[in-house]
Amino acid sequence: MSAADATARPELGPPPAITVPRVAERTLGNGLRVAAVRRGGVPMVEIRLRLPFAGTTRAHLARTTVLTETMLSGTADHDAESLAAAVQALGGALGAGADADRLVLSGSALAENLAPLLGLLAEVIDSASYPADEVDGERERLVEEIAIARTTPSTLAAEALAVRAFGTHPYAWHLPTPEEVRAVSSARLRTLHRERVSPAGALLVVVGDVAPARALDAVEKALGGWSAAGRKTVALPAPPAFAPGGISLVDRPGSVQTSLRIAAPGPRRDDPDFAAFSLANTVFAGYFSSRLVANIREDKGYTYSPHSGLDHAEHATLLVVGADVATEVTAPALVETTYEMAKIASLPVGTDELDAARRYLVGTLALATSSQAGLATTLARLIDNGLGAAYLREHPAALAKVTTETAYEAARRWLAPSAAATVLVGDAAVIGEPVAALGEITPLSL
Amino acid sequence: MPAVATPVIERTTLGNGLRVVVHEDHAAPVVGIAVYYDVGFRSEPEGRTGFAHLFEHLMFQGSANVGKMEHPRLVQGAGGTMNGSTHPDFTNYFQAVPTSALELTLWLEADRMRAPAVTEENLANQVAVVQNEIRVNVLNRPYGGFPWIELPPVAFDTFPNAHNGYGDFHELEAATVADANDFFTRFYAPGNAVLGISGDVDANSTLTLVHQHFDDIKRRRTPKRPSFAEPAVTSERRGEITDAHATAPAVAAGWRVPDPATQPEQHLATVVLAELLAEGDASRLQQRLVFRDRSAISIEAYLGSFGDPFEQRDPSLLTISAVHPPGTSPDRVLSAVQEELDRVATGGVGGEELARVIARLRAQLLKQRDQTIGRTLALTMFEQQHGRAERVWELDERVAAVTADQVRAAATSMTADSRSVVILKAGVR
Numbered sequence: 001m002s003a004a005d006a007t008a009r010p011e012l013g014p015p016p017a018i019t020v021p022r023v024a025e026r027t028l029g030n031g032l033r034v035a036a037v038r039r040g041g042v043p044m045v046e047i048r049l050r051l052p053f054a055g056t057t058r059a060h061l062a063r064t065t066v067l068t069e070t071m072l073s074g075t076a077d078h079d080a081e082s083l084a085a086a087v088q089a090l091g092g093a094l095g096a097g098a099d100a101d102r103l104v105l106s107g108s109a110l111a112e113n114l115a116p117l118l119g120l121l122a123e124v125i126d127s128a129s130y131p132a133d134e135v136d137g138e139r140e141r142l143v144e145e146i147a148i149a150r151t152t153p154s155t156l157a158a159e160a161l162a163v164r165a166f167g168t169h170p171y172a173w174h175l176p177t178p179e180e181v182r183a184v185s186s187a188r189l190r191t192l193h194r195e196r197v198s199p200a201g202a203l204l205v206v207v208g209d210v211a212p213a214r215a216l217d218a219v220e221k222a223l224g225g226w227s228a229a230g231r232k233t234v235a236l237p238a239p240p241a242f243a244p245g246g247i248s249l250v251d252r253p254g255s256v257q258t259s260l261r262i263a264a265p266g267p268r269r270d271d272p273d274f275a276a277f278s279l280a281n282t283v284f285a286g287y288f289s290s291r292l293v294a295n296i297r298e299d300k301g302y303t304y305s306p307h308s309g310l311d312h313a314e315h316a317t318l319l320v321v322g323a324d325v326a327t328e329v330t331a332p333a334l335v336e337t338t339y340e341m342a343k344i345a346s347l348p349v350g351t352d353e354l355d356a357a358r359r360y361l362v363g364t365l366a367l368a369t370s371s372q373a374g375l376a377t378t379l380a381r382l383i384d385n386g387l388g389a390a391y392l393r394e395h396p397a398a399l400a401k402v403t404t405e406t407a408y409e410a411a412r413r414w415l416a417p418s419a420a421a422t423v424l425v426g427d428a429a430v431i432g433e434p435v436a437a438l439g440e441i442t443p444l445s446l
Numbered sequence: 447m448p449a450v451a452t453p454v455i456e457r458t459t460l461g462n463g464l465r466v467v468v469h470e471d472h473a474a475p476v477v478g479i480a481v482y483y484d485v486g487f488r489s490e491p492e493g494r495t496g497f498a499h500l501f502e503h504l505m506f507q508g509s510a511n512v513g514k515m516e517h518p519r520l521v522q523g524a525g526g527t528m529n530g531s532t533h534p535d536f537t538n539y540f541q542a543v544p545t546s547a548l549e550l551t552l553w554l555e556a557d558r559m560r561a562p563a564v565t566e567e568n569l570a571n572q573v574a575v576v577q578n579e580i581r582v583n584v585l586n587r588p589y590g591g592f593p594w595i596e597l598p599p600v601a602f603d604t605f606p607n608a609h610n611g612y613g614d615f616h617e618l619e620a621a622t623v624a625d626a627n628d629f630f631t632r633f634y635a636p637g638n639a640v641l642g643i644s645g646d647v648d649a650n651s652t653l654t655l656v657h658q659h660f661d662d663i664k665r666r667r668t669p670k671r672p673s674f675a676e677p678a679v680t681s682e683r684r685g686e687i688t689d690a691h692a693t694a695p696a697v698a699a700g701w702r703v704p705d706p707a708t709q710p711e712q713h714l715a716t717v718v719l720a721e722l723l724a725e726g727d728a729s730r731l732q733q734r735l736v737f738r739d740r741s742a743i744s745i746e747a748y749l750g751s752f753g754d755p756f757e758q759r760d761p762s763l764l765t766i767s768a769v770h771p772p773g774t775s776p777d778r779v780l781s782a783v784q785e786e787l788d789r790v791a792t793g794g795v796g797g798e799e800l801a802r803v804i805a806r807l808r809a810q811l812l813k814q815r816d817q818t819i820g821r822t823l824a825l826t827m828f829e830q831q832h833g834r835a836e837r838v839w840e841l842d843e844r845v846a847a848v849t850a851d852q853v854r855a856a857a858t859s860m861t862a863d864s865r866s867v868v869i870l871k872a873g874v875r
Contacts, residue, residue, distance in 0.1 A: 004658040006560070007511050010553050012524055013546035016475030016646075041473040042812040072727065080737060084728035089802035091809030093726070110809055137740050144743045144771060147693040151588050151874060254690070257581045288528075289519040298515055301574025304582050324582045326574075356523030363525015363544050370474035371817045 015359070018366065018396055021375065023389045024212035028220055030228050032199035035383055036206040036215035039372050044091075045111045045208030045215075046376035049121070050384045052201045053103035054236045054314070055170065059183070062176035063192050064103070066135065066184040068096040069142060071105075071193075073134035076127035080134055083120070090117050094124075100171050101236075101314040102384070103197070108373070111209040118222035125226055128193055130186040143178040150175065150446070153252065153324065157259035157425045159446050160250045164423050165263050165318055169239045198231040199223065203384045207376035239316045244419050247334075247435060248444040251428035258330040258426030259322070262337060264419045266310045266319035267410075269387055275398035276410035281308055282357035283407075284344045284415060285321055289356065292323075292340045302326060302333045312385075319414060327427055331434035334424075338417050338438075345416040348408040362396045455825070455835050456649040460657065462665040463637025464559075467835045468652050469644040469825055471818075477645025478822025479551045480540040481559070482830045484640075485633035487611030488534045488674055493620075496613015499532040500576050500621060501629050505539060506530065507568040509558040514568060517554050524550060527819075532611065534751055535759050536830060542818045545646050549655050556659040559636060564626040573618050580612050588691040593698035593767050593868055594751050600685035601700045601763060601866035606674045611751075636660070637668035642826025642835065645818055676761055678702060683866040690873035694743055697776035699783065699865045700763035703749055704856075706756060706832070714844055715852035717755045720747040720764055722795065722803045722853065723786065729803075730786050735768065741779055742768040756837075757827050764860070776869045780862075790857035795850040808842055815839075 004010070021037045028034065053064060072094065073080045087094045092109035094117070105124075109117040149155040159174040166172035204223070206215040242265045267273045278286075285292035285308035296302045306323035321341070325333040349357075369375045369392065382391045423444070424435065435441060456468045490497040508514045521528040526543030539558075541551050584590035595610045602608040641660070643652055679702065689696075704712035724731045724747035735742035745768040749755035770779050814820040815838060825835040834840075 002658065003662045004553070006553075006557060006659075006662070009511070009520075010549040012550060013548075015525065015546050016544050019475075039473075041471075042816045044809060044812050044816065081728055081733055084726055085799075085802060088726050088728050088806045089798075091805040091812075093806075093809075108809070108813065110805070110812075134737070137737065140740065140771070141736070141743050144694050144769075148588055148743075148769070151691050151693055153582075153586055255586060257578070257586045287522050289515065289522045294515055297575055298571065301571045302578070304575055304579040324578070324586070326578055326581065356519065359525040360522045364527060366474070366525070366544065367476055367527065367542055367818065370476055371813075373813065373816070 015362070018393060020389055020393045023379070024216055026216045026220070028199065028224055030199040030224065030226055031201065032223055032226065033203045034216055034219045035203070035379065036212040037375065037379065038210065038212050039207050039375055040209045041372060043111045043209045044372055045109055045114045045206060045210050046372045047107045047117065047121070048205045048376050048380035049105040050203045050380055051103045051197060052101065052233070053098055053196055054101050054234050056234060056236065058173060058176065058180055061170070061173050062180035063184050063188055064098045065176050066139060066142060066181060067189050067192055068098050068103070069138045070130050070135050070189060071096045071124060071128050073138070074129045074131045075123045076129065077123060086120055092117055094120065099313070114206070114210055114215065115218045115222070118218055122222040122226065125197055125223070130189040130193070132186045135186040135189065139181050139184060142181050146175050146178065146181065153255065153257065153259045153425055156250060156252065156446065157261050157322070157423065160248060160423045160425060160444055161261050161263050161320065163444065163446070164248050164421055165242060166316070167240050170236060171239055171313055171316055194230055195232040198228050199226045200228040200231055203380060205376055205380040205383065207379065208372050236315055244421050247422040247424060247439045247441045249428055249432065249441050250425040250444050250446060252425050253427055253429065255425070255427045256327055257324045258327055258424050258431055259324050260330065260334060260337065261423045262321040262341070262420050263423065264319045264414065264421070266317040267414055268317050269312065269385060273410045273413060275395065276402045276406040277414050278361060279354055279357045279399065279402050280344055280349060280407045280411035280415060282361060283349045283353045284308055284340060287360055291344070292337060295340060296323060296325070296333055296336050300336070302329045327430050330424065330426060330431040331438060334422065334435065334438055341415050341417045341420070344411045348404045351404060354402070354404055354407055358399050358402070361399055365392065365395065453839060456653060458653055460636065460660055462661070462663050463635065463668060464660055464663070465640045465829065466653065466656050467640065467642050467825060467829045468647070468649040469835065470647060470649050471644055471821065472646050474818070475545050475646045476542055476818050477545050477548050477643060477647050478540065478542050478818040479555065480538055480642045480822045480826040481555050482536050482538045482640045482642070482826050483634055484536055484638045484671065484830060486533045486535040486537060488606040489633065489672065492605050493617060494625060495609050495617045496576065496611065497621060497625065497629060498537055499611060499613065500572060500618060501626060502530045502532045502537050503572040503576060504564050504569065504626055505558050505562050507572065508563045510560060510563065512554060512557050517558070520550060520554060521547070526551070533757060534611065535757065538823065538826070540819060540823060548647060548652065552655055552659045555641070556663060559634070559639065559660070560663055561630060564623050566623055569621065569623055569626065573621065576618060577615060584612060588689055588693070589696060589769070592689065592696060592870055593765060596685070596687055596868045597698050597700050597763070597765060597866065600683050600868055601679065602676055602761070604674065604676055607676060607761060631666070632669055635666035635668050636663050637665065640826055640830040642822055642829060644822040644825055674759070674761060679864050679866060681863050684869070685867070686869045686871065688871045688873050692870060692872040693874045694769050694772060695776065695872045696767065696769040696870040697779050697867065698765055698767040699780060699867045700765045701860045701865050702761055703764050705760035707759065711852065712856065715848050716764055716856040717749060718803060718807065718845065718848045719790070719853050719856045720749055721807050722799070723747040724766065726806060730790070731766070731783065734786055735779065735782050739782060741774045741782055742770045744769050757831060759831065772872060780867065784862050787857050787860050791854055794854045797850065800850050800853065804845055804848065807845055811841055811845070
């Protein structure tokens, strides 16, 4: 066989066609929206149930946190252990999680077990009992887990950033305090469940080796009787306007690294700027081949994994630029990070940079949705946000239209240092003075 | 559960010794490409802890026809992802790319298989990057190296098994370009590597591309696979550390597991045992310690340093690791674990329980296989470690064949005398 010339880099072939999964949808009489996609590959099925779950009090945050830990602790027909065993017997998993806007129940099972998995889900929805002894134990466990989380730099940085960006709005609350957790009773959890675990406004997505019509029928059979009666809706107030400027410093004595974060408002997925911003941000710090990685990692060795991306909440989108940098280079790392932001907000990116970022975003969207689990999570989020599966076709098309000029305009609007605020978690005694040369420091305690 | 057909896998060995496996999977227009070199941190020289991992970083610094950062730029700029990782017994490099980038990726892997371009400058740079990796993953957070760094020096006596694979800062700083060149010459021969490809490709034309790009890489001497064998532990060993960032104490215990190469059935029964002990809320240790006694905040059980039971050669451990409330003593945690092990060893495992544990394990294997990267890594690893990529699909049936008696026997060998224990004291409070 003839050898290839090692000095000649092979060209890329034509990109694979983008295929958008066919989604079968149905809205049940009780208001539950259901979407199903057939995706073979392995004989498994994935489910995602998303429910509006926002609250305006810290007590709600604490209750939601305990609720996600105890939702599977017992039902009318099962105690915690037998429920877990029943899920396991399906080759399954079932779990709950929440953010400031949504409660999400995620599960999977062997495809042949979709109906019994939905049956167990319906049982939890209908009759989760939050037994007092289970709730007591889980509360104490949560208190310990929260204490651990609050000594972890990444958690502290996320918490500090939320406080800096959202002030007293519920989006500022990251973790409940031990006292708030201990105040949650099982009666409160049952009330919360009754008021908020409702099919109205909820979305269930099923993806896997199951015919969509059969999946929709199975959902209707299991969850058609789920009642929306007694439902309470809660609307969050608008978050405060982002106040840019300044450096907030959380002191972590002895920290061998500083968690450096820069935040600014970002565009929502339905913003006309979104595709152009995504490309500019990718070039800036959105992937390994970005300018910021080249600068503060591959040139200067200040850090292991710099990154920039968007946190999408329902009423706010936040750009978060982050790097954990060695303590002694905190100030120069902040200078370089701000420089790269300023540069991309001031000068158009190159055509090659733009094209590489474009192929990356299109390619990784295809990769992220190539597995059942990845497709289920992505699709549930898209449909719930009102973008729908069409986004999987429309976003690549929008990316294709971005020019260096429109990317520059989006970067000027969304990546300008003047629009951003800085948060540092690190050893104030060491980094305070060098960083003070770069801007006014405000101590922040959590 | 429906039977899973074993797929057709094409394989060849090139004249230079490189082993190649190609698996067709047409579910999505993507392909995974992985290269496994048969050298991990167990093989790094004394005085150079962390070198295998540092060298992994150097493999991304460019080669004869590829500039610094160009490998990631070309892969990501083609719409793909890439990474590498260093394990006790191998170092892997992997990409998931649109099928349009198959040949480009093969070219990139071939170019660095000829030799990376290591310079004083990029070596110093990557030492600093690795030190920051260690800071973020180990030094600056609670439970950073626990227990994968902390347990081996208690459980093992010889340098290869006992030392810290992330490395000592001073030893990392002492690394030279000559060390890197020696390491490459010794361990990165094509005959010491396996190239695995899985995805939406035609196997025959892919093999043709592999020949075109890899055939001219010179054959070099392949190192002999060393034995890292150590005598069994016959009386309990203990160590203790203080974690300056931890608010709650923790304890980890490790037991030697059957050699996956010579005792595959016993080894697999131990995998099922770990699943039965701590995977999911219905498992024995979760139920007993986390939910009933409330003597643990979290508990896990797994084989191998990083949780893949099949990737590590003998000797390796089954590790049970728990974070527990400050009011509970580590010995209370250990006693409860030992009681539960005894309960399996003497009381056995019921048919219903074994069936659901196996159902869950098989489902987890299926989920791994559904992901391009997970499938590619698994089949390349099985080809290298076990000479059989097909094992990815055969595992399903093998796991299903594990019996209650085999699981009971696996638990029988996990006595208090044969364990190695590390106690982590919480530095905060």
